[in-house]
Amino acid sequence: MRYLDVAADLRSEIGSGRVGALPSEAELGERHGVSRVTVRRALEILRDEGLVDSRRGSGWFVRSDPIRQSLGRVTTIEAALEAAGARPDRHVLEFAFESAPEAVAKDLGLAVDAEVLRVVRLNLADDEPFALVTVWLPAALGASVSRADVERATFSDLLPLHGVEPGRIVQTIAATAADRAEARRLHGHVGDPLLACRRVTYDRSGAAVMVSEHRYPARSTALEVEFPLSTPGGTHG
Amino acid sequence: MRYLDVAADLRSEIGSGRVGALPSEAELGERHGVSRVTVRRALEILRDEGLVDSRRGSGWFVRSDPIRQSLGRVTTIEAALEAAGARPDRHVLEFAFESAPEAVAKDLGLAVDAEVLRVVRLNLADDEPFALVTVWLPAALGASVSRADVERATFSDLLPLHGVEPGRIVQTIAATAADRAEARRLHGHVGDPLLACRRVTYDRSGAAVMVSEHRYPARSTALEVEFPLSTPGGTHG
DNA sequence: CAGTGGTCTAGACCACTGG
DNA sequence: CAGTGGTCTAGACCACTGG
Numbered sequence: 001m002r003y004l005d006v007a008a009d010l011r012s013e014i015g016s017g018r019v020g021a022l023p024s025e026a027e028l029g030e031r032h033g034v035s036r037v038t039v040r041r042a043l044e045i046l047r048d049e050g051l052v053d054s055r056r057g058s059g060w061f062v063r064s065d066p067i068r069q070s071l072g073r074v075t076t077i078e079a080a081l082e083a084a085g086a087r088p089d090r091h092v093l094e095f096a097f098e099s100a101p102e103a104v105a106k107d108l109g110l111a112v113d114a115e116v117l118r119v120v121r122l123n124l125a126d127d128e129p130f131a132l133v134t135v136w137l138p139a140a141l142g143a144s145v146s147r148a149d150v151e152r153a154t155f156s157d158l159l160p161l162h163g164v165e166p167g168r169i170v171q172t173i174a175a176t177a178a179d180r181a182e183a184r185r186l187h188g189h190v191g192d193p194l195l196a197c198r199r200v201t202y203d204r205s206g207a208a209v210m211v212s213e214h215r216y217p218a219r220s221t222a223l224e225v226e227f228p229l230s231t232p233g234g235t236h237g
Numbered sequence: 238m239r240y241l242d243v244a245a246d247l248r249s250e251i252g253s254g255r256v257g258a259l260p261s262e263a264e265l266g267e268r269h270g271v272s273r274v275t276v277r278r279a280l281e282i283l284r285d286e287g288l289v290d291s292r293r294g295s296g297w298f299v300r301s302d303p304i305r306q307s308l309g310r311v312t313t314i315e316a317a318l319e320a321a322g323a324r325p326d327r328h329v330l331e332f333a334f335e336s337a338p339e340a341v342a343k344d345l346g347l348a349v350d351a352e353v354l355r356v357v358r359l360n361l362a363d364d365e366p367f368a369l370v371t372v373w374l375p376a377a378l379g380a381s382v383s384r385a386d387v388e389r390a391t392f393s394d395l396l397p398l399h400g401v402e403p404g405r406i407v408q409t410i411a412a413t414a415a416d417r418a419e420a421r422r423l424h425g426h427v428g429d430p431l432l433a434c435r436r437v438t439y440d441r442s443g444a445a446v447m448v449s450e451h452r453y454p455a456r457s458t459a460l461e462v463e464f465p466l467s468t469p470g471g472t473h474g
Numbered sequence: 475c476a477g478t479g480g481t482c483t484a485g486a487c488c489a490c491t492g493g
Numbered sequence: 494c495a496g497t498g499g500t501c502t503a504g505a506c507c508a509c510t511g512g
Contacts (some may be wrong), residue, residue, distance in 0.1 A: 001500070024478060035502045040479085056479045057509035175412040175432035175455040193430035193455075195412040218412040218430075238481070261497060272483045277498085293498045294490035 002034050005043035014062050022052065022060040035119060055199050088124050093185065094120035094148045097139060103137045108199045108208045117142025119150050129186045132215040153208060156201075164203050172198045178215075185219050193218040208235055239271050243279035251288050251299050259297040304439060324363050330355035330422065332384045341373045344437045345445045352404065354379025356387050358393045359422055369452040377444060392447060393438075401440050409435045415452075423454050430455040 006028070023031065028039045043060055044050045054060045100108065100116040108116070123131040135155055137145065144162050178192040184196075187226045194215045201210040243265070261270065265276045280297055291297045312436065337353040345353070353373045360368040372392055374382065381399050415429040423425045423429075431452045438447040 003500080013334065026478085026505095036479095037503090038501060041500090043479095054479060055510080057477080057511080059478060059510090171409055173432070174431040175453070178432045191428060191430075193412040193414045195432075199245065216412070218414070240481080263497085272485095273498095274484090275482060279482090280498095291498060292491080294492080294496080296491095296497060 002032070003038045003041040003045070006032050006034060006039060007045045010042060010046055011049075011051065014046075019062050022062065024059060027042050088125040089127070090151055091122045091124070092119060092147055092151050093122055094118065095150065097142065098134065104211050107211045108136070110138060115139035117145065121150065130216065132182060132185050133212060135210060135212045137210055155212070159201075159209065164209050169202070170200045173197075174225055176215075178217075182215055186215065239269070240275045240278040240282070242267050243276060244282045247279060247283055248286075248288065251283075256299050259299065261296060269402050269438060326364070327362040327388055328359045328361070329384055330359055330387050331355065332381065332387065337373065341448050344448045345373070345375055350375035354382065358387065364434065367453065369419060369422050370449060372447060372449045374447055375377060392449070396438075396446065406439070407437045413452075413456075419452055423452065425454050 010022070010028075017187060022028070022043075023038045025036050025043070029036045030040070031066075042216070043054070052060050053063050055109075096118055096119055097115050098113065100110055100114050102112055102115060104110075105112045105114055106222065108114075110116070112148060114159070116139055119137075121135070122129050122135045123133060134139045141162060141164070145158060147160055158228070174196045176194050178188055178190055178194050180190055182188075182194065183190045183192060188193075196219060197214040197216075199212045199214070200208050202222045203209050246269070247259070247265075247402075251449055258352070259280075261267070262273050262276045265280075266273045266317050269276070280289060280291070284291070288300060290300055313354055334352050334353055335355050336346055337351050339349055339350065341347075341353060342349045345351075347353070353376055356372045358370045358372070359366050360370060378399060378401070382395060386395055403434065409434045413431050413432050413433045415423065415427055416426055419425075420427045420429060423431075431454060434451040434453075436447075436449045436451070437445050438449070440446050
């Protein structure tokens with residue numbers, strides 16, 4: 001898809017530190033040998049990712065905002081950090097098969113004592129920790145995943161390689177205070193506010209394939225969620 | 238915008254109970270007197286909203302597993318408390334017209350010194366505070382809202398009564414530590430972790446009509462969000 | 475004013491579906 | 494096979510920006 005190529009090009013340019021105004025749509029079209037419509041399609045993808053924005057009559061610009069994650073895409077924290085010029089890194093802190101904790105077993109539809117792979121990983125940007133992630137996979141799926149795999153790639157990149165077609169994701173979001181282990185690993189202090197997300201990922205058939213818990217220090221991130229339309233009634237707003 | 242008209246038409250048809258296959262893009266184009274590209278643009282908006290999906294070579298279909306509860310989920314905090322048998326209550330702590338703070342003015346598309354209505358409200362369940370909400374409305378809209386209105390009803394119930402057709406909502410979610418005022422009002426302690434949400438509500442025409450900030454003590458709540466499909470690449474999962 | 479993004483059109487080619 | 498969605502093009506008109 002040409003529009004994906006154009007988007008990837010621009011994304012990596014932005015990731016390499018490009019700031020300010022982008023060339024006009026017309027010029028981008030000439031440069032990439034595509035029509036203006038295709039350029040726009042690419043730019044709108046990047047806009048959805050929060051990387052660029054446009055001003056009518058003026059042009060397209062690289063966004064300088066603090067890191068945001070568009071949850072319509074759940075996927076961009078690392079990408080956004082990368083785009084902001086930060087050097088991403090991952091450290092696998094734990095990698096072990098164990099008995100599924102009750103809540104995990106329930107979410108994965110397994111027996112309580114079923115075996116699961118548990119991975120704890122620290123995500124860094126410029127050597128600064130910004131997310132502590134714990135992932136549980138059913139043993140059958142975890143068996144084909146190596147520690148090196150986990151160090152190298154994201155789980156959402158890994159799953160498709162192991163025959164899982166990712167489907168919907170249900171995320172629960174809360175605030176917690178950092179405990180001793182979290183504080184140590186995130187280079188913070190006990191009691192620091194953390195954004196705590198718990199995700200259950202399903203495959204296209206509707207079966208749960210992964211449970212993950214994410215801890216973000218308050219300083220480092222904000223999630224952004226967009227709802228197309230409000231439904232009547234029942235809000236506390 | 239014609240594509241918004243087409244999207245609105247289809248949305249209301251689906252809202253009225255339409256199920257199964259939609260007419261082909263070509264036929265929808267003829268029916269609405271627009272080109273196929275415009276039809277697709279409308280359909281892709283509805284896809285983003287989780288209302289429809291397509292199969293290449295086959296057609297577009299109304300989704301039967303409604304993904305729409307994403308917002309329903311976020312708005313059910315009070316409803317869930319009620320369902321759990323808790324007695325809900327609201328106290329209006331502040332109700333005043335004032336100069337818009339810079340960030341609010343920007344989100345509402347107002348001049349920095351424009352007048353806005355600022356309301357601070359505490360939501361309780363069984364006399365226990367569970368949410369501290371600050372709402373800003375443009376003065377023109379706020380002028381028709383009384384303090385009693387705000388005490389009695391939610392803003393999402395109020396807006397339609399004042400001619401606002403609610404559209405999309407963009408929510409930013411973060412964790413913070415309670416400051417002195419927040420701690421006092423939420424019956425907690427300074428430094429307690431809070432889930433901090435900032436919402437911008439738009440009307441159907443895309444104009445921002447309300448900005449709100451929500452503080453939930455960690456003990457009381459978690460937001461649940463569902464995403465229809467994960468997108469490839471770039472996650473930290 | 476020239477240049478820009480926002481929208482829209484008519485037409486094309488392709489891969490795919492399903493009879 | 495005819496019909497469908499996915500992608501792409503060249504061209505157009507408009508509102509808006511900013512010198």
